[in-house]
Amino acid sequence: MKKTFRDNWRVVVEIMPRAREIRASQLGFTGLDYDLNGRLTGEAFEMTFVPRDLGDIGSGFFVSGHRHGRDVDAAYRARCEEMLAEFRRCDHVLSGRVECDEEHRCSHCDLVWEVLTADEAADGSTNQDAHSVEGEPVCCEAAINEFRTERSIPLLATAGGAA
Numbered sequence: 001m002k003k004t005f006r007d008n009w010r011v012v013v014e015i016m017p018r019a020r021e022i023r024a025s026q027l028g029f030t031g032l033d034y035d036l037n038g039r040l041t042g043e044a045f046e047m048t049f050v051p052r053d054l055g056d057i058g059s060g061f062f063v064s065g066h067r068h069g070r071d072v073d074a075a076y077r078a079r080c081e082e083m084l085a086e087f088r089r090c091d092h093v094l095s096g097r098v099e100c101d102e103e104h105r106c107s108h109c110d111l112v113w114e115v116l117t118a119d120e121a122a123d124g125s126t127n128q129d130a131h132s133v134e135g136e137p138v139c140c141e142a143a144i145n146e147f148r149t150e151r152s153i154p155l156l157a158t159a160g161g162a163a
């Protein structure tokens with residue numbers, strides 16, 4: 001079965017530098033605000049913000065990430081959505097979105113999840129047998145037979161063997 005792992009949650013916002021709404025020091029260029037006239041100009045640019053770790057409860061205290069159990073993704077998504085809503089209150093934020101990295105792995109063998117294309121399923125050099133169809137996983141026998149069982153497709157000839 002395909003399992004999806006999400007990681008590296010982040011908020012990406014598109015910022016338009018505008019006079020009086022954003023200062024150089026707010027962009028990390030400290031010590032310049034006095035010499036500047038307060039105006040920033042330029043093209044819109046994107047910045048990526050990474051949320052605080054869920055286990056970080058503030059004031060330097062950390063707890064194990066496991067306390068959020070299976071809802072880690074939902075918790076990170078919620079935290080990012082909250083950050084995004086806050087960013088959007090600022091006039092110089094043009095747009096924004098929540099992103100994460102997704103990786104799909106097989107629940108049986110833990111390899112990266114890959115499936116046959118229609119061409120590969122029809123090709124004797126890449127399919128498992130004449131019963132292979134588009135979408136059939138390629139990583140291991142357990143995943144292939146699980147896929148076939150769900151679709152009432154005859155299992156691999158090597159499976160079980162005792163029939």
Ligand SMILES: [Zn+2]
Nearest residue numbers: 106109139140
């Ligand atoms: Zn597998």
